[in-house]
Each structure stands twice: as C-alpha cells, then as structure tokens.
Amino acid sequence: TNQWFLPAVRGDIPPGCAAHGFVCDGTRILVFGGMVEYGRYSNDLYELQASRWLWKKVKPQAPSNGSPPCPRLGHSFSLYGNKCYLFGGLANESEDSNNNVPRYLNDFYELELQHGSGVVGWSIPVTKGTLPSPRESHTAIVYCRKDVGSPKMYIFGGMCGCRLNDLWELDIETMTWSRPETKGTVPLPRSLHTANVIGNKMYVFGGWVPQSTGGEISAPDGEWKCTGSFSYLNLDTTEWIGLISDCQEDKSNLLPGPRAGHCAVAVGTRLYIWSGRDGYRKAWNNQVCCKDLWYLDTERPQAPSQVQLIRATTNSFQLKWDEVPTVEGYLLQLHADSPVPPVAGIPGTGIPETSVLSSQGGCSLHQSPQSLPSVPYPEMKVDHPSQTNNLIPNNVQVALSSSSKVEGKEKVAAPENKVTQETMKNHADATGFKESNAPSLLPVCTSSAQTSANVGELHDLDKQSVNPDASVSSTVSSTQTMVTQQAVKTESSSTNGAVVKDETSLTTFNSKSEAAETASVMPSTRVSTGQRNDSHSSRAPQRPPAPVKSRDRRWYDVGIFKNNSAVVSQFYLLPEETMNINSKTEGADVPDYRLLKKQDLFPGTVYRFRVAAINGCGIGPFSKVSEFKTCIPGFPGAPSTVKITKSVDCIHLSWEPPASPSGNILEYSAYLAIRSTQLQENPSQLVFMRIYCGLKTSCIVTAAQLSNAHVDYTSRPAIVFRISAKNERGYGPATQVRWLQGKVTVTHS
Numbered sequence: 001t002n003q004w005f006l007p008a009v010r011g012d013i014p015p016g017c018a019a020h021g022f023v024c025d026g027t028r029i030l031v032f033g034g035m036v037e038y039g040r041y042s043n044d045l046y047e048l049q050a051s052r053w054l055w056k057k058v059k060p061q062a063p064s065n066g067s068p069p070c071p072r073l074g075h076s077f078s079l080y081g082n083k084c085y086l087f088g089g090l091a092n093e094s095e096d097s098n099n100n101v102p103r104y105l106n107d108f109y110e111l112e113l114q115h116g117s118g119v120v121g122w123s124i125p126v127t128k129g130t131l132p133s134p135r136e137s138h139t140a141i142v143y144c145r146k147d148v149g150s151p152k153m154y155i156f157g158g159m160c161g162c163r164l165n166d167l168w169e170l171d172i173e174t175m176t177w178s179r180p181e182t183k184g185t186v187p188l189p190r191s192l193h194t195a196n197v198i199g200n201k202m203y204v205f206g207g208w209v210p211q212s213t214g215g216e217i218s219a220p221d222g223e224w225k226c227t228g229s230f231s232y233l234n235l236d237t238t239e240w241i242g243l244i245s246d247c248q249e250d251k252s253n254l255l256p257g258p259r260a261g262h263c264a265v266a267v268g269t270r271l272y273i274w275s276g277r278d279g280y281r282k283a284w285n286n287q288v289c290c291k292d293l294w295y296l297d298t299e300r301p302q303a304p305s306q307v308q309l310i311r312a313t314t315n316s317f318q319l320k321w322d323e324v325p326t327v328e329g330y331l332l333q334l335h336a337d338s339p340v341p342p343v344a345g346i347p348g349t350g351i352p353e354t355s356v357l358s359s360q361g362g363c364s365l366h367q368s369p370q371s372l373p374s375v376p377y378p379e380m381k382v383d384h385p386s387q388t389n390n391l392i393p394n395n396v397q398v399a400l401s402s403s404s405k406v407e408g409k410e411k412v413a414a415p416e417n418k419v420t421q422e423t424m425k426n427h428a429d430a431t432g433f434k435e436s437n438a439p440s441l442l443p444v445c446t447s448s449a450q451t452s453a454n455v456g457e458l459h460d461l462d463k464q465s466v467n468p469d470a471s472v473s474s475t476v477s478s479t480q481t482m483v484t485q486q487a488v489k490t491e492s493s494s495t496n497g498a499v500v501k502d503e504t505s506l507t508t509f510n511s512k513s514e515a516a517e518t519a520s521v522m523p524s525t526r527v528s529t530g531q532r533n534d535s536h537s538s539r540a541p542q543r544p545p546a547p548v549k550s551r552d553r554r555w556y557d558v559g560i561f562k563n564n565s566a567v568v569s570q571f572y573l574l575p576e577e578t579m580n581i582n583s584k585t586e587g588a589d590v591p592d593y594r595l596l597k598k599q600d601l602f603p604g605t606v607y608r609f610r611v612a613a614i615n616g617c618g619i620g621p622f623s624k625v626s627e628f629k630t631c632i633p634g635f636p637g638a639p640s641t642v643k644i645t646k647s648v649d650c651i652h653l654s655w656e657p658p659a660s661p662s663g664n665i666l667e668y669s670a671y672l673a674i675r676s677t678q679l680q681e682n683p684s685q686l687v688f689m690r691i692y693c694g695l696k697t698s699c700i701v702t703a704a705q706l707s708n709a710h711v712d713y714t715s716r717p718a719i720v721f722r723i724s725a726k727n728e729r730g731y732g733p734a735t736q737v738r739w740l741q742g743k744v745t746v747t748h749s
Helices: 281-286 677-681
Strands: 021-025 028-037 040-049 054-058 076-080 083-092 102-113 119-123 139-143 152-159 163-171 176-178 194-198 201-205 208-210 224-226 230-234 239-244 263-267 270-274 293-297 308-312 317-320 329-336 355-358 364-366 440-444 463-466 488-491 499-501 517-521 525-527 556-561 565-568 570-572 598-600 606-615 618-622 626-629 640-646 650-656 667-674 687-694 698-702 718-726 733-740
Touching (some): 021 076, 021 083, 028 083, 040 083, 076 139, 076 152, 083 152, 139 194, 163 208, 194 263, 201 263, 308 626, 317 606, 556 565, 650 718, 687 698
Antiparallel strands (some): 021 028, 028 040, 040 054, 083 102, 102 119, 139 152, 194 201, 201 230, 230 239, 263 270, 270 293, 293 440, 308 317, 317 565, 329 606, 355 364, 364 440, 463 640, 488 499, 499 687, 517 733, 556 570, 570 598, 606 618, 640 650, 667 687, 718 733
8 A cells, every 4th residue: 555654562662763773584573772862872672573563672691702782873783594693883982972982893793583582692603704894884684695505694885984885795604704806886985875685686775975076085084975876786796787876867856866874675576765864964954854765676577376266257257366566567468269350440559668767787767657647656556446456557568469379278276365356447548658678766655544355364263254245354265266167077985975076177276375265167077876967068058169360369458457356358459450469579569458449258258368467677477377268148156155163073164145046046065175096196186075965055064074175285274165056057156165274284094
C-alpha cells in the first residue's frame, strides 16, 4: 500500500538516538549505540520483536579478552549468519557530555546471537593484516559469492577529520584484513552515505563530500556539501561504475536530490532511498530535511510462478499467480487452441520511452511519463476502489504477439495461499511504452490505508471454513482448477472406497501453497464391476476441429494487471499488420489497447496462459505455460464453503451446494489423497480414495481412513481432499482443499 504507520510498541522502549547501529534478523531488529543527546553516547543494545512490536533491552556477556564496546555513534553494525560485526565509530573522551572531545575508533567486535531472540555475548576476534584506520559514518556490508563460499565484509568511506574513500575487505572465515585493488573511477570521499548489496553489486549513494574549488578537493578543515552521486562496485571484479555523477544537473527533479544521513534498504532487486538532509557546511541554519521516498529497479523482475486457476465457468477464468516482489504490474497472455482470426484496420500506436539519463557503464535511469489519469504514476495505491486491476504501467512496452511457437503442455503448480480476490475490468485506459534494459530510478508516493482481500491458510484447528466466494479475509484460498475429462482407473480396494488415479497431464497438484482450494473437472471413470459411466464426456458438445495455421498459433494479450489475480473473459485481437511478429522485440511499437477489438472465450475450449512481471526496467521473462479448459454448459459447479471440524478420532467435512447446480444435484463425492507406491515414483500425480458418496453435504473421515492419507510436503505438510457434485449430466469440477498439518511425522507401513 506504500502507507506509513506507527506501530504501538511496548516493553523496554529505547530513548530516541541518532547514528546508531541497526540490523534486521528475520522478524527481530537489533539496535546498538548512537547519540542520545549532544555529547552523550550510548552502548546499550535493544531488541525489537517486530511480530509483536515488543522491545527488550538485552545485556550481552562481556568479551573474555577485553572490555565491551564503549558508547559511540556513527559505527557500522553488520549481520551475517548468527553474528553481528561492530566496527569503528566516534566516542567522547570527556566524561562531561557538555565538553565533547571526539575520538575516532577502529575497534572490531563480534556479537553472537541466540536463535529467535536474545544474544550470547561480545567477543573480540583476533584478526590478521592491517586494521582500517579509525573512522565514523562509514558503511559496511557483507557479501558472499555463490561459487566461493567465503563471506567478505567491505568497509567504505567515512570520516576521521576529513572524508575518506578507501575500501577495506575482511575475510570473515580467516579474519584477515586487506585493501583490494579496484578499477574504474572511485567515488568522491564521503561520509553519512549508504551502501547496499543487490546481487553482486554494492550500491553507494549520497553523503557528505568535500566542496571542490577549481577542480581541487578542499583541505580537511574546508567546506563540504551533500551529494546525490550514485555508483556501484562490482564485488566480483572490484570495478567501480558511476551511475550519477556529482556535477550532473537535474533541472526536472527526476533524480533523488543531494542528501546525507538518509537510509536505504534493498528489497529483492529494488533499492529504496528515504529521507536525509541536504545543505552546506557553511550554512548549518539552512539545512533541509528530505521527506521523499525513491526506488531504483536494478534489473528486470524474475518470472512469476505458473498461472493457477481459482475458478472456471463456461466463458471465463479466475486466475492467480504468485506475487513477485517490488513489481508494478503483470502482463498476462493466452494462447488459444482454436484459431483466432486477425482484425484488419486497427492501427498500432506506441509511445517511446523517456530517457532521463545515459550514464557511465551503459546504464540508464528512467522516469515514467504520466499517462494514467486514474493511476497517477508513480503513486502505487493497492486495492483502491477507484482503480481497476487491469492497467498498463507507464514505462514499459507490451507486445501483443511474442511468439508463433506452439508451447508444449506444462505441469501446473497448485496455488499459493494468499490470493487477492478481485474482479478486473476489461478495458485498459492506457497505452504501452517501450522497454528499457537499464535500472530505473523512480520516486514513490505513499498513500492512505486500503483494504485487500487476502486469503489465509487452512490450519490444523478445531474448526475452519473455506469460502470460495469470500470478499474478505477467509481461512483458506478459494482456488479451483479445471482439467480436461480423461479416463481414470477405479478399482475396488480394502481402503473403504475406490482408488482414483489422477492421470491428467494438464494439471497436477504439486502444490507450493500453504492452503488452497482447487477445483477439477472429475475425469471419466471406468469401473470394472459393470457400473455405468458417470462422466459427462460422452455427452459433451464437440465442435469440429478447425485447421490451425502456424500464423494462428500465437500469444494474445489479456491485459496488464496491478495485482497477481485476474478474471479473464476476453482477450485482445491483433491488428492484421502485426500478425507476422514472431517475438516480442525491444523497441517495437505497441498497439493501443483502447483501439483493439476483444474476443470472448468459448465454452469447452483449452487455453494456455503465461504471465510476466513488469518493473521500471521492463518486462521480465514469462512463466511456464499453464493449460485450463472452460466449462461445458450443463454441469454443476464446484461445492463451496468447505468446513473441517476436528475431533479426537475423526474429522467432520461439510460444504455448501454449488452456486450454479445446473439442475438437481444427484450426489456428492469426497476423495482423500492416499499413499501409494505409484505416488512415490511420481509425487506430482496424486492418488485419491473415495471416502464418501451420497446426497448429504457432509461426511465423517475416520481415523482409519486418515491413517492412509498422503501428506503433501510440496510446501507445508497438508492432507488433500476433493469434493465434487453430480447432476443429470455428470460430475462437475471438484473443490480441492489442502488441510495444513504443521509438523507431521509420517510412518510408512
């Protein structure tokens, strides 16, 4: 939501302090030292449990080989594994806080943490090599190459009477200090800057730098200023690359202004920069506090998970996919088995990117144009009632035709647990923009609180319910998946029911979810005992197969969506002149969605889907392909509002009838995923045992039946159920529920 909030903290709340050390370890935060008031520094250590907003003052053991850290400010405090590393800072030699006698430090401490909460104590590691010179207001980061498992801590810059721009390296395994040789242009000496690691790069932004006069840097006692310069160090090659120079003009305010004492944090591949102050040494009274928030997208986003099906009707799909962190939207495309004719006479239009900066190293920063009146970029308000979920971000290009290659059938991962159930609108009020391979630095506007319908998990509690149609927070996601009708073997068994083998090649339930409710068209059943076939596949209306030309086998845009869910009932038809585009190429024009005609989905038709995430750098790679089939009219919908009530020796399953029964419901069937040797050979193919068949909308699952249950470990341990309804036409889609088990020990007999 990009919304600030003030948590109600409790416990040992620390006093306000400046220039402290700060690390984040999971859901806990450790704060050490800082300036409580002018001349009075602290060496207290506080822990905040952010999951409970509980502060606690902790008292580490003193080191066995020396004194604990003295009170200080401007030190570095870095986390790696279960240890924090403290280096340097500024102390006050005078016992009188009003008489400040600064002393720069270069001592080095190690703080061992307890798991989850608490600390063990301080230690003073024995190091080799030459220690970095004393300093404060420097930066320290820890980096570990993927191919070389030795973590390194890098210290850059700082202040010791004059600004510094030296780089130091500490091998944490051998505790050896060294001065790595670097290539490229070293950033100006600076203090109160920030350094953050994303991938193999250390990004350095801002800080106090010496005021140059006539091309010469001033003496230590000279003037200095704040800078907005921005560079990164490739930690694998130790080469500096400049992105924004100190003297670069920014008359349009498209870049973060000069500042020092700001904060920066990396979230995924995005770097956020917040606040700070700007001014000159000779104008202390005119310093300005910054209140702006910026972010930098350093690379295109990763591919999302496969598209997952929440619900299917005769002419629409409700879809979702896993969220990708720090993206602005998602491009959803479909591929139809049936040929889709081109549309003549629809011109394609495109607006080129706005290049703000071409900097050293071939990188560019971009500012997005203001092209969405309903979503004033760069403001990103999530779940705002006045906004649609179907939009086009302002700085990327969307190609309506990216490939003429026929994708093979892919396995479909089961849904994740957090689903935002939101109906999208089918009209996009925007045009596309060209992509950019370069990092994009953009301002962020925070917004007021909004409401989202996040769906939680179905845990092992006394009573839980599943409501596929819920528009508010529920205990399980309402995910339903359609698969085509296929023959499934049914055999008599001593396990209180028929064993149903899930043989579908279109959808498998190798779930990554904590809780999901997935519906599937129950396959036709061949029964060796002479029972009649309950499947509707023999009565389903079949359309004669139409010849598909290679030019018709292509991907069509459904739209661009802000959230990770969509209701799809139409897709955009391609202009005739773009039908020969074989791939999404950088720099190609994009048709204006508002000028394109739309095609409705057909009943009983298989559609392939893929999705790509979008950020300021452009469109990332597409996900693997998923296949879903629209329903055939006349069959019942999936049961809903599944409830599980646990007792000592059994559980009670109940559900609501389908919202669209399409006739009289003749019976319900409930199935339980069971262990089998076949499942061990192919874990993605679940084997189901029918545990109930009847007219009631509830059943009992006995302890004997549960003893045969397969516990799915694709994400959290879960037992899987399916429930489906049958009318005169046959069985409709089944609701699949993953019942979370927490820590489960399974004994295979």
